[in-house]
Amino acid sequence: MTDAPRKKTYDELRSARWFAPDNLRAFGHRSRLMQMGYAPADWVGRPVIGILNTWSDLQPCHVHFKQRVEDVKRGVFQAGGFPVELPALSLSESAVKPTTMLYRNMLAMDAEELIRSHPIDGVVLMGGCDKTTPGLLLGATSAGVPAIFMPAGPMLRGNWKGKILGSGSDAWKYWDERRAGNITDADWQAMEGGIARSYGTCMTMGTASTMTAIAEAIGMTLPNASSIPAADANHIRLASDCGRRIVEMVWDDLTPSKIQTREAFENGIAVAMAMGCSTNAIIHLIAQARRAGQDIGLDDFEKASRKVPVIANVRPSGDTYLMEDFFYAGGLPALMNRIREHLHLDCLTVTGKTMGENIEGAEVYNDDVIRTVDTAIYKEGALAVLKGNIAPDGCVIKPSACAPQYLKHTGPALVFDSYPEMKEAIDRDDLDVTADHILILRNAGPQGGPGMPEWGMLPIPKKLVKQGVRDMLRMSDARMSGTSYGACILHVSPESYIGGPLALVRTGDLISVDVDARTINLEISDEEMARRKSAWVAPEPRYHRGYGWMFSRHIKQANEGCDFDFLETTFGAPVGEPDI
Ligand code: FES
Ligand code: MG
Numbered sequence: 001m002t003d004a005p006r007k008k009t010y011d012e013l014r015s016a017r018w019f020a021p022d023n024l025r026a027f028g029h030r031s032r033l034m035q036m037g038y039a040p041a042d043w044v045g046r047p048v049i050g051i052l053n054t055w056s057d058l059q060p061c062h063v064h065f066k067q068r069v070e071d072v073k074r075g076v077f078q079a080g081g082f083p084v085e086l087p088a089l090s091l092s093e094s095a096v097k098p099t100t101m102l103y104r105n106m107l108a109m110d111a112e113e114l115i116r117s118h119p120i121d122g123v124v125l126m127g128g129c130d131k132t133t134p135g136l137l138l139g140a141t142s143a144g145v146p147a148i149f150m151p152a153g154p155m156l157r158g159n160w161k162g163k164i165l166g167s168g169s170d171a172w173k174y175w176d177e178r179r180a181g182n183i184t185d186a187d188w189q190a191m192e193g194g195i196a197r198s199y200g201t202c203m204t205m206g207t208a209s210t211m212t213a214i215a216e217a218i219g220m221t222l223p224n225a226s227s228i229p230a231a232d233a234n235h236i237r238l239a240s241d242c243g244r245r246i247v248e249m250v251w252d253d254l255t256p257s258k259i260q261t262r263e264a265f266e267n268g269i270a271v272a273m274a275m276g277c278s279t280n281a282i283i284h285l286i287a288q289a290r291r292a293g294q295d296i297g298l299d300d301f302e303k304a305s306r307k308v309p310v311i312a313n314v315r316p317s318g319d320t321y322l323m324e325d326f327f328y329a330g331g332l333p334a335l336m337n338r339i340r341e342h343l344h345l346d347c348l349t350v351t352g353k354t355m356g357e358n359i360e361g362a363e364v365y366n367d368d369v370i371r372t373v374d375t376a377i378y379k380e381g382a383l384a385v386l387k388g389n390i391a392p393d394g395c396v397i398k399p400s401a402c403a404p405q406y407l408k409h410t411g412p413a414l415v416f417d418s419y420p421e422m423k424e425a426i427d428r429d430d431l432d433v434t435a436d437h438i439l440i441l442r443n444a445g446p447q448g449g450p451g452m453p454e455w456g457m458l459p460i461p462k463k464l465v466k467q468g469v470r471d472m473l474r475m476s477d478a479r480m481s482g483t484s485y486g487a488c489i490l491h492v493s494p495e496s497y498i499g500g501p502l503a504l505v506r507t508g509d510l511i512s513v514d515v516d517a518r519t520i521n522l523e524i525s526d527e528e529m530a531r532r533k534s535a536w537v538a539p540e541p542r543y544h545r546g547y548g549w550m551f552s553r554h555i556k557q558a559n560e561g562c563d564f565d566f567l568e569t570t571f572g573a574p575v576g577e578p579d580i
Helices: 014-019 024-035 065-078 104-117 132-143 169-179 185-194 207-218 233-251 262-275 280-291 298-307 323-328 331-338 355-359 419-426 462-466 526-535 546-554
Strands: 048-053 082-087 122-127 147-151 158-160 163-165 384-388 391-397 408-416 438-441 473-476 510-514 519-522
Touching (some): 065 082, 104 132, 122 233, 147 207, 169 185, 207 262, 207 280, 262 280, 262 298, 331 355, 408 419
Parallel strands (some): 048 082, 048 122, 438 473
């Protein structure tokens, strides 16, 4: 058991600095609350709980947040708090172009400054669609007030002609069938209406399910919060539970810094591996850990990857089940119980209890969905970090989701310098390509993309699709969607746009990949590499004004988490409290 914390007094709350003093400023703050119809009974003695809501009319994964926020408020009221909803950047994965990753840090800044500038004592973070989870958590971590993350929950299983459809994964799969001429237009349209059947996040093990699971594993959500389907009444109760709990967290001063220790992030990594996580997890977890002052890097993923098996049989690493099945099988606490020996059970969580206490007795109800270590769907972790002369700072592959013959392979490169160039060529019948080739897309990294778009699962050339090829090696400095699969080597660092060695590859060069040895090399001499390097010309800057200009100057590389340099804890002196 953890020691009972000392309760804060009302005078010690941040919000009391706005509302309690007998001075002109506080008169202004109070009179403006009264303008909205509130009376002193609404705020005196009560923590102000900010509810950061990433709802929008173009955010299908969070569309229920418009109602759910009322359930969060209900919980806050019941526990004696004063709830206030603060809209935050919505970052709809499906609608925002060129990529939400360009804006993750913008949401992080939005969240941090919303909290800092307002009279907020604690926050409920309502997110779940891909970048919203790390965005909100990065911001709340830097702001430092007590915070609880409330995941949107996965949507229901997709359904088409009685077949289960999984977000993303099945769209890619059937798109290839359609390109091969095996799917009719009518079937394709029926799939459009069947693949996303309710509000909530992608229900495959994409970035959303990965990041919410990590948030839970780190201790920033209530137990099992990440698995509850969005459309389940349990999700409504989760919302009011979050509201009740955050008020207690404020009195207990249970801040993210007490929860987000190095051990907590190691739990996040172990769970990510056991879930067969999205490759995006690496970037976000590194960024979040660094905001919390913990030095987590690619090596930590590599270590966990060698130890922790994939036991969540959820697509795309698994072949059958989806997040709804995972919830019915016991959800994340049950999975965590199965990998207890890989976890630090004494880490503190938002419940005020340890992770070990939270998951005690959590049972698995379906051993095919949540496997045992002995029946794991993949014996080693979901991700492998490769290094070599073409990726000196590392790159990532998801061996659990690729055809085994590509785990050790040497083949000639076929290079594309941009996405449009690749798109134009890939369906040509005269494209000089075989299944042995390694397709390369460059200028798709943090600065080159910009924002590392999810282009990393390059389409298989149509000519090969028709021959029955469904996987081949692909390599880029881009990311790929967590719902994607295949032999895709991603996040090559440093990126080609800033002159990383990927920029020096030529079509026909041989590249050797050995996942077991964790190596990737361009088979040219060091002298030739140096010659090409000195002849390389930097591309024109993409932006001359605006957010993109700032982004280009301050974005860090993928292996460092793609945070802005000026947001890292080590950059300059800490930001103080606002003058009130
Ligand atoms: Fe929102 Fe996939 S599009 S989680
Ligand atoms: Mg995604």
